[in-house]
Amino acid sequence: MDEIANTVNLGPEAGTLQRHAATTLAEQLSAQFSARIRNRLLPPGSRLPSVRECAKRYGLSTQTVVAAYDRLQALGLVEARAQRGYFVRVPGDTPALARRSATQTDAAAPMLAPTHATALVRGMFHQMGAGAAVALRGAPGSGVLPAPWLESAALGAALRRIARANELEQASLHYGHPLGDLALREALSRQLAGLSLQVPPQQILTTNGASQALDLVLRALTRPGDAVLVESPGWAMQFAQMAHHGLKLLPVPRGADGPDLDLLDQLARAHAPRLFICVSVLHNPTGQSLSAASAHRVLQLARRHGFQVVEDDVYAALAEPSSPRMSVLDQLEHTIYLSGFSKILAPGWRVGFVAAAPAVIDRLIDQKLLAVLTTPTLTERVLAHVLGQGQLRRTTQQVRDRLDAARARAVRLAEKAGCRFVTPPRGLLGWVDTGVDTATLSQRLLDAGYLLAPGHLFDPQQQPSTRMRINFTQTQDEAFWRAFAAARR
The missing domain is CATH 1.10.10.10 (Winged helix-like DNA-binding domain superfamily/Winged helix DNA-binding domain)
Incomplete structure (x- = not known):
């Protein structure tokens, strides 16, 4: 041969x-x-x-x-x-x-x-170029919007305005406040009020993205050996973060309406977990949102068993403001709210934040000072101006409209290629069953230049899986689905 x-x-x-x-x-x-x-x-x-x-x-x-x-x-x-x-x-x-x-x-x-999670993220960066040793044609398993969808003159205009107002030197030559720029925290307070979450600026702490927000929470509120409840499936990078901190992961199956509440109760009784890390709205990878009844029940269990609910809301901009959020129902008594702007506005600026009770924020300040001292004032002030001008609201609506059309096309192509959606397709991400082992499938499609997100990445125990996560905006190319069908056969 x-x-x-x-x-x-x-x-x-x-x-x-x-x-x-x-x-x-x-x-x-x-x-x-x-x-x-x-x-x-x-x-x-x-x-x-x-x-x-x-x-x-x-x-x-x-x-x-x-x-x-x-x-x-x-x-x-x-x-x-x-x-x-x-x-x-x-x-x-x-x-x-x-x-x-x-x-x-x-x-x-x-x-x-x-960690297997870093393989997917590394692959996404290699797709972007910058001297990558391995070139890819596409990343159907990525969790971000295409860069052209986010292109906006708003950030550049805000930066020029700050420069003209002589704020550039002040924002660059001095350390910022440990909590983050006050103008941004005030803008975030107003934004959260639109979700019916009443949080004063002094209860908001900015971070280098939502990933660092979770890292600071883990550093402040857990110790090696502590038990932490997690959703299964869930996001692999978070599992890796928790494993790095030496935490014991307690997987709770995630259904269409939320976590398995009976098992959540049993695990909480048996292991006294410190935290429950979860996604209420547009869950990663299933795209589902928590029902109001499930949200209330989770909060009841948190009060009964004494654990904090860490609510990751990084896809908030793509969801309806009225979607149930446990932090809104609880007003941060037993909840900690995490979010950021990497998914919708400025991925490279790495601006995230935490909203929590005063006692939690005080502990997070110490951890932030130990990790990075402060976050960049300049980027935070520019973002504050963009939020104040309503640019995010307009950008979000445009993205939602385009996403609806992309989702409809991606669903048709996926089903035609032999995939079955495990949960109804919503938001940016879809959770599909391929009928074959997706770890093997991902290696075969890597030969064709496509980076998949196989199902075992989203299992806390990394069990083999026939499922995979797809990004609706990154799966519009019929050439990918032809390669997928051939590899699947």
């Missing part, structure tokens, strides 16, 4: 293997897998294709594939497990030779914690 052609196609992200090149096919193939491993597109613990599958997929002999895998073993990047196959080694088990090789070859891609 190796002698049929002069090149072997490994997909658009990998280029081709040259049969008459200075290096052997085995060396070229091992180099392609090495690049994926270093860039976390094959994260630690993941299984390489079997020798026979790899040979068939790339049109090589099994001897060539074995030789390539042997080279990866020699570099310390993979390990062979009897009767199971070849697996990517975790960084702590990787010999110094492999670590030096990875550093010398790609200094721009530092080693990260061995």
Whole structure:
């Protein structure tokens, strides 16, 4: 089979293997897998294709594939497990030779914690370019809107206004307030009032995105070994954050109306959790929103068992203001509200915030000072001006209108390709059943240049899954769905 052609196609992200090149096919193939491993597109613990599958997929002999895998073993990047196959080694088990090789070859891609969640996020950044070693055609599994959808002159105009008002120097040459810029906190207070959440500016703390907001909450309110309730499915990056803090995750199945309340009660009785991390509106990855009855019941359990509800509302702008939020029902007595603007306005500015009771905010200030001292006043003041001018409201409405059309098209294409929606499609994200193992499917589609979000990423225990998350705005291309259908077959 190796002698049929002069090149072997490994997909658009990998280029081709040259049969008459200075290096052997085995060396070229091992180099392609090495690049994926270093860039976390094959994260630690993941299984390489079997020798026979790899040979068939790339049109090589099994001897060539074995030789390539042997080279990866020699570099310390993979390990062979009897009767199971070849697996990517975790960084702590990787010999110094492999670590030096990875550093010398790609200094721009530092080693990260061995979490599968980072593979998806790294892949999204590689799709954006900036000298990426692996080029991708698309990221159907991403959780963000396309950059062209967010293009707006509002931020630039606000920045120029601040410069003309001589606020630029003041915002740049002095540390900001530990809570965050007062103008932004006042604007956020007014915005939250529109959701019927009454929060004074002194109960709002700004952060570098909603991810840091959760990190500060975990630092302030938990200790290693504490139990934390989480939704299943849920967002993998949050699971990774909690695992990094040494917390014990207690998965609670998430249904269309909310979490399994009986199991939530049982787990709370048995383990005395400190927190319940959840999404009330446009849940990631299912797109569902909490019912009012479920919201009330969760709050009752929080009061009874003494845990705090951490409500992640990062997709708030894409939801109706009237959607039930536990923080609104509770007015922050037993709830902590997290949100940000990366999903709708300024992803690169990394502006998030926490709204909580005064005692919680006081503890969060200490953690913020230890982590970053303060957040950038300039970007916060510009954002405050944009909010004050009503630009976010106008941008949000335009995005919602476009999203409705994109969702309808993506649903048609997904169902035509053989997918079944596990929950009714809403918001930006869809939760679909493919009928096949999506971890294997994601590797096959990576060969075609597409980055999926397989279902095991959203399981706190990372069990195999036939489900995957899709982004409705990133799944408009029929070429992707043709590649998907072929890989699924």
